[in-house]
Amino acid sequence: MTIKLKKRETPPELTRQEKFVKAHRRHHHKISAMRLMVFLFFLILWETSSDLGWIDSFFFSSPCRVVKCFVTQIHTNSLLSHIGVTLFETIASFLLVLLVSLAVATLLWYSANLSEVAEPYLVVLNSLPKSALAPLFIVWLGTGSTTIIVAGISVAVFGSIISFYTGFQQVDQEKITLIYTLGGNRRDAFTKVVLPGSIPILLSTAKVNIGLALVGVIIGEFLAARRGLGYLIIYGSQVFQLDMVITSIIILCIIALGFYKSIQMIEHHIRKRFKM
Amino acid sequence: MQAILELKNIGYSYHNLHGETQALSNISFGVQEGEFVAIVGPSGCGKSTLLSIIAGLLSPEQGTIVVNNPDGSLNYPRIGYMLQRDHLFEWRTVYKNVTLGLEIRHMMTPDRLAAVDRLLTDYGLEKFKDKRPSELSGGMKQRAALIRTLALDPQLLLLDEPFSALDYQTRLFVSADICRLIRAAKKTMIIITHDLSEAISIADRVIILSNRPATVKAQMPIRLTLTDNSPLASRNAPEFQQYFNQLWEDLNNDN
Numbered sequence: 001m002t003i004k005l006k007k008r009e010t011p012p013e014l015t016r017q018e019k020f021v022k023a024h025r026r027h028h029h030k031i032s033a034m035r036l037m038v039f040l041f042f043l044i045l046w047e048t049s050s051d052l053g054w055i056d057s058f059f060f061s062s063p064c065r066v067v068k069c070f071v072t073q074i075h076t077n078s079l080l081s082h083i084g085v086t087l088f089e090t091i092a093s094f095l096l097v098l099l100v101s102l103a104v105a106t107l108l109w110y111s112a113n114l115s116e117v118a119e120p121y122l123v124v125l126n127s128l129p130k131s132a133l134a135p136l137f138i139v140w141l142g143t144g145s146t147t148i149i150v151a152g153i154s155v156a157v158f159g160s161i162i163s164f165y166t167g168f169q170q171v172d173q174e175k176i177t178l179i180y181t182l183g184g185n186r187r188d189a190f191t192k193v194v195l196p197g198s199i200p201i202l203l204s205t206a207k208v209n210i211g212l213a214l215v216g217v218i219i220g221e222f223l224a225a226r227r228g229l230g231y232l233i234i235y236g237s238q239v240f241q242l243d244m245v246i247t248s249i250i251i252l253c254i255i256a257l258g259f260y261k262s263i264q265m266i267e268h269h270i271r272k273r274f275k276m
Numbered sequence: 277m278q279a280i281l282e283l284k285n286i287g288y289s290y291h292n293l294h295g296e297t298q299a300l301s302n303i304s305f306g307v308q309e310g311e312f313v314a315i316v317g318p319s320g321c322g323k324s325t326l327l328s329i330i331a332g333l334l335s336p337e338q339g340t341i342v343v344n345n346p347d348g349s350l351n352y353p354r355i356g357y358m359l360q361r362d363h364l365f366e367w368r369t370v371y372k373n374v375t376l377g378l379e380i381r382h383m384m385t386p387d388r389l390a391a392v393d394r395l396l397t398d399y400g401l402e403k404f405k406d407k408r409p410s411e412l413s414g415g416m417k418q419r420a421a422l423i424r425t426l427a428l429d430p431q432l433l434l435l436d437e438p439f440s441a442l443d444y445q446t447r448l449f450v451s452a453d454i455c456r457l458i459r460a461a462k463k464t465m466i467i468i469t470h471d472l473s474e475a476i477s478i479a480d481r482v483i484i485l486s487n488r489p490a491t492v493k494a495q496m497p498i499r500l501t502l503t504d505n506s507p508l509a510s511r512n513a514p515e516f517q518q519y520f521n522q523l524w525e526d527l528n529n530d531n
Contacts, residue, residue: 172363174359174360174361174363175363175365177333177359178359178363179380180333181331181333181355181356181357181359182376182377182380182381182424182428183377183380183381183428184380184381188380192365192376192379192380193365196365196367197365197367199367274366274367
């Protein structure tokens with residue numbers, strides 16, 4: 001009986017859809033609110049525990065000290081230019097990684113011989129801890145932005161080549177046969193099938209690469225720079241200005257988030273355009 | 277009538293380090309202009325290899341393919357190949373998919389495009405020109421794939437189990453539909469199928485291949501009375517069952 005009544009009371013199709021959308025939105029808002037709460041809780045806990053002396057704010061800093069440090073650094077130490085340097089170096093090495101690995105993966109796809117020859121080298125270079133190369137770069141290239149960008153590239157490029165090449169190879173062989181049956185050649189197969197078919201892999205690899213480029217740039221700045229956030233972190237730890245170190249780390253967090261979100265937006269845009 | 281395409285003693289083997297696997301041996305048959313030929317045979321017997329050789333994707337190790345064009349020229353007939361699945365590209369619109377062949381061959385001329393537009397209209401797809409392939413039904417996808425093949429105006433169509441990815445009911449409709457369209461376009465067709473009923477209902481002649489290495493075991497001309505050339509109606513022809521039994525016997529007779 002009750003079930004019947006309930007059924008009669010349920011609103012028609014459209015409102016049910018609206019209900020679903022509403023519930024979906026509510027869920028979305030709830031998650032966002034909880035994320036914000038975690039962040040605020042962390043900030044409050046950090047601030048109170050340093051205010052009440054549970055932790056030593058000299059070593060662990062506090063949100064207020066970070067903000068203060070941020071403001072003074074902007075005025076006295078041109079913090080913004082340090083941020084700008086790190087951003088520039090990361091974006092430059094990210095774009096170069098994309099360019100180089102796309103070019104190399106394309107070559108490997110074109111020539112089966114080349115890819116067979118290159119395979120062990122790629123595997124070794126990819127597994128090599130790239131920070132081990134940084135001292136060499138410094139000797140070869142000096143201590144400028146070039147060294148840092150090369151360090152950024154070295155961290156991401158080999159993995160990126162392998163991902164792109166693997167992606168190219170996973171394209172349905174029958175789709176390539178189709179191109180041949182229509183009278184196309186290997187070049188047509190690449191431009192009409194392999195490249196457009198690999199867009200999802202290109203995007204997901206780009207997401208990984210931007211993070212790796214940042215890692216490489218910071219390693220480079222640790223070792224070789226006079227500017228940039230990596231330099232500030234090392235310098236701050238050497239002169240025991242831990243506020244500076246923690247402020248720089250927090251800025252790095254924000255930069256990483258910004259990069260991720262930007263790529264996500266580009267990805268969304270491309271997926272919408274190609275309806276994938 | 278003269279055969280426009282004649283295969284003479286075609287042989288082909290696959291090679292790997294463990295040895296050689298003979299796929300085709302001594303295959304000879306001809307195809308008349310406008311004829312519909314179905315090739316049936318046990319699975320894995322090398323039917324697709326044979327089609328790839330006819331299409332020029334593989335070159336035969338033995339034997340020759342002789343071309344007799346009606347106009348006396350020696351040009352290899354223009355061949356259209358339909359694969360097992362439609363392989364429409366999701367990143368292109370339906371229109372960009374059906375003009376893919378023209379794009380590849382740099383033949384996007386106004387007459388060719390006009391012919392494509394006509395086909396789209398005839399096949400009821402012009403409203404879906406700007407849609408993505410995923411928005412089409414299974415039958416419409418096959419029609420789009422057919423237009424993509426016909427856009428290059430082939431003389432000979434090769435179909436490699438083109439309906440095997442469809443469910444049975446759709447398959448009956450689509451195979452009837454596609455064959456009617458190809459007949460209407462006055463093309464010659466070679467179709468591979470493992471469905472004997474499909475072969476009898478579609479083809480003018482059925483070629484039966486043996487187990488690997490495939491040889492031509494038998495050829496069976498199909499003459500159905502009552503035919504209005506629709507594969508669905510021809511399944512009701514009185515001779516249908518007889519042909520089916522004969523095919524079944526030929527296929528399973530190992531001598």
